[in-house]
Amino acid sequence: MDQRPIGVFDSGVGGLTTVRELKRLLPGEDIIYFGDTGRVPYGSRSRETIIKYARQDVAFLRTFDLKAIVIACGTVSTTALDLLREENPIPVLGVVEPAARAAAKATRSGVIGLIGTQATIRSGAYERVISAANPTAKVMAKACPLFVPLVENGRVEPGDIVIETVVKEYLSPLKDAGVDTLVLGCTHYPLLERVIGAFMGPDVTLINAGAEGARATCQTLRQSDALANRAAGVSRYFVSDSTADFSRLAAIFLREDVTGQVQQVEIGAEILNHRLGIRNDTP
Amino acid sequence: MDQRPIGVFDSGVGGLTTVRELKRLLPGEDIIYFGDTGRVPYGSRSRETIIKYARQDVAFLRTFDLKAIVIACGTVSTTALDLLREENPIPVLGVVEPAARAAAKATRSGVIGLIGTQATIRSGAYERVISAANPTAKVMAKACPLFVPLVENGRVEPGDIVIETVVKEYLSPLKDAGVDTLVLGCTHYPLLERVIGAFMGPDVTLINAGAEGARATCQTLRQSDALANRAAGVSRYFVSDSTADFSRLAAIFLREDVTGQVQQVEIGAEILNHRLGIRNDTP
Known part of the structure; x- marks a missing residue:
């Protein structure tokens, strides 16, 4: 049992x-969420910048005493996960491995489609996990x-x-490839x-990387006996830009009203690194 | 005559x-350009965040000995220009006043349309200048x-x-309002x-805020006898994310190849403020 929050x-x-x-x-879990809304989006930025920002963000989350961190961002999961794992002594979970494994298992034709941001596709991270799990599978x-x-x-x-x-334009090559x-x-x-499902048709299985990441986190915590023991957890949300804009979008993404649970924080490399003794240089 | 570069x-x-x-x-002018590509876009962020970033960006530009700074960003021009003027001892020129004055002068029907980012529209900056220049004009x-x-x-x-x-959706209310x-x-x-011009029709005058800002800068420098005296100036470009991505987009926006003239820099409040003695607190 571990009552500490999940970041x-x-x-x-x-x-x-x-x-x-x-x-x-x-x-029953307490959750500490951080959304870097002051610097979003990450997906079109360079690898170096994504790594720099991800380190600062995780350093902020680690100012809380967490039992694990879930990188619920496709771009950072594909671009910086190994590094974040090396640098942090608590479990750091991403969305790539669980989603890639689910896809490798789900395919019958052996042809798997992958969509993501420019940084996610550039990383090749999905291809590596899929080909380890299913060496004959082909990724488009x-x-x-x-x-x-x-969105x-x-x-x-x-x-x-x-x-x-836009869906038709991006996904036609994948649909045509079967x-x-x-x-x-x-x-x-x-x-x-709904739009993607309708375009691809009922015979194509959609794998939701964020949900797969959540399921894998659940499994990891259960296996290491680190689940919390309470009826209802508390969630707190931190953002680097205005809390009002976040609350508005949160209503769409979370289907929940988070007004009053959101706080704005300052993300700055120098302040955090000083506090945590982490170096900020990109490798 | 002033041979120093324009920022x-x-x-x-x-x-x-x-x-x-x-x-x-x-x-003949030397130009030092800074594009905050590591944190773009600004237009959907809060006023406080835009002001914080704009101060850091101008502080970076001022590490050069400039004769003037042009805020070639609609969002920052509408949201932070007065503050940047107060805080900096060199001329800080924006795109709002010249474009608003050109619009107030151009209109015959007295109904002026204005399009911009969320931050630009929220600021009300254009309305203020237009109504001072042409009190009967109405801004949609x-x-x-x-x-x-x-884009x-x-x-x-x-x-x-x-x-x-998207053009039709955004601009129909303006077109309908005449x-x-x-x-x-x-x-x-x-x-x-071209797309906007075709939708609005040949009787609608388009005012290009960026070009009006450039013309006003030219006029200001000429009036204060601060133009450079050389045949061909040199331009240098600085960005906060990868130089390769910038060079690719620069070819579209500038219609020029800038490869080799672009450098990546680190924008961090604490480093710059320390160097320049500027306070970083938002008001």
Whole structure:
């Protein structure tokens, strides 16, 4: 039993789809969420910048006494997870391994589609895990840079010609290649599940990376006997930009009103590194 | 005569449309450009965060000995210009006043349209200048949050159903209200000039805020006898994320190859404030 909170990190609001699943599976857990809304989006930035920001973000979360950190961000999970694991003495869980394993298991045709941000696709992280789990599987990857801004502007409804045109454009090559399993490799994408599902058709299995990450976290904590022992946990949300904007988007992603549970914090390398003794140089 | 360089600042690449006009008008000037590509976009962030970032960015530019700074960013021009002027002893020029004055002068119907980021529209800065210059003019303002990501993803061509749908959606209320002048209040928007122009029709005058800012800068420097006296100036570009991504977008915005002229720098409040003795607290 471990009553300490679980830390959950995302570059913005997308990670709330993971929080939602975590709360459903483990209602007794306390959660500390940090969304770097002052610097979102990460997915179009360089590897070096993503690593620098991720280190600062995790350093902020570690100012709390956590039992584990979930990187509920596809971009950081694919780009900086190994490094964050090396640098932190508590379990750091991502969304790549669980989602990649689920996809490797789900495919029958052996052709798996992968969509994510530019940084996620560039990293090759999914391909590595999938090919270890299923050496004959083939991965067709496609960066979808417009999905995050479209989701954040509420363009998620079937019938919206803008999102339907962009979905068709990005996903046609995957559909034509005959993928039977599609990994939604960014925690924003579950909000597009209906539009993507309708375009790909009922025979394609969608793998929600954020939800797979939440399920794997649940399993890891259970195996190490680190679940909390209480009826209802408390969630606290921290952001690096205005709390009002976050609360508005949280209502969409979490389907919950978080007003009053959100605080704004200052993320600055120098302050945190001084406090935690962590170096800020990129490798 | 003043041989010192002009500093030009933008949250990312949009300000390059201003640089392009500056170089055309004043080919002899040296230019130091800073684009905060590690934290772009600014337009959807809170006022406090925009002010904090703008101060850090201007502090970086002022590590050079400049004769003036042009805020070639609609969001920062509308949200932080007065403050930046108070805090800096050199001329700080924005895009709002010149564009608002040009619009107030151009309108015949007295109904002026204004488009920009959420922060620009929220600020009310254009309305203030327009109503001072033309008290009977009416301003119809509309935030266009999807324009920046669409432009950065190259969705600028007439015939692209995505950009045409979004343009129609955002601009229909302005068209229906009978605006005869439309201020493109974000330095990304000139790349949409053809699509916007075609939708609004030939009787609507488009005011390019970035180009108006460049023209006003030219005039200010000429009036104070501060133009440089050389045939061809040199431009240097600094960014807070990868130089390769910037060079790729610069080719679109500046229509020039800047490879080799771009350097990446670290923007951190504490380092700069220490060096320059500027306070970082938001008001």
